[in-house]
Amino acid sequence: MRQKRKRFEANKSLDHLIEPEKPLYKNIKGKWNLVYFQNNHPITLEIGCGHGAYTIGLAKLFPERNFIGIDIKGDRLWKGAQEAKDYALQNVAFLRAQATQLLEFFEENEVAEIWITFPDPRPKTRDIKRRLTSMRFLKLYKTILIQDGHVHLKTDSSLLFAYTLDLLQRQGIAPYNYTRDLYGSALISNHFGIQTTYEKRFIAEGMQIHYLCFGLK
Structure with missing residues (x-):
């Protein structure tokens, strides 16, 4: 708890983190x-980014793109925002918000790509609408x-993976590509x-x- 309080306090001065009570929020x-990145580069979101491993990793590899990690946990976001500061990354931002709030922070057609990395699979039937690949979120x-624009899903959950494939099929959406064994497939470079950390x-x-x-689309 003490460490969390210290991180929450540190978050107030981290420019890479946009959270409630900060002007841009x-x-x-x-x-x-226009305002944050001050360029016209394509934007990639990492939904439920946790510590921001993908956001930071992609930002280092692709300086010609902008990356935003979204999570509601301020103590997790501290790590990603601090790392972005340490590496002086100009193409990274972190947003403290729920995934259900996406339309409060992004206009139509503002995002080029979305990554969903190891989300909670929400295995209980009553929690289906909370899955980050449910119809509720796909509409957002x-x-x-x-x-x-592309959506990427990485998961260890066979249930979530099968659910998502089935939902896309029922919506008439053909995936660009997929594999049940990423590290044993030709898609490994993707x-x-x-x-x-979970992976x-x-x-x-x-x-x-x-x-x-x-x-x-």
Whole structure:
């Protein structure tokens, strides 16, 4: 608890983190490139970014793109925002918000790409609508994505993976590509060697990593 309080206090001075009570929090919608990044580069979101491993990793690899990690946990976001500061990354931002609030922070067609990395699979039937690939969230993603925008899902959950594939099929959406064993497939290069803390743990336990890429327009 003491460490969390220290991180919450440190968050107040981290420019890479946009959270409640900071000026941009209520005024950033539709202005990410104009006001924050000050360029016209495509925007990639990491939904439920946790410590921001993918956000930071991708930002280092692709300086010609902008990256935003979204999570509600301020103590987790501290790590990503601090790392962005330490590396002086100009193409990174972190947003403290719920995924359900996407339309409060992004205009239509403002985002080029979305990554969903190892989300809670929400296995109980009553929690289906809380899955980050449920119809509820796909509608949000579709709104903010540009034409031909991509959504990437990485998960260890066979249940979530099968659910997502089935939902896309019922919506008439054909995935660009997918695999039930990322590390044993030709799609291995699609994740750029970036691994989250959870992913490293799952791999060490011998679990297969599922990967799926699809569009919504």
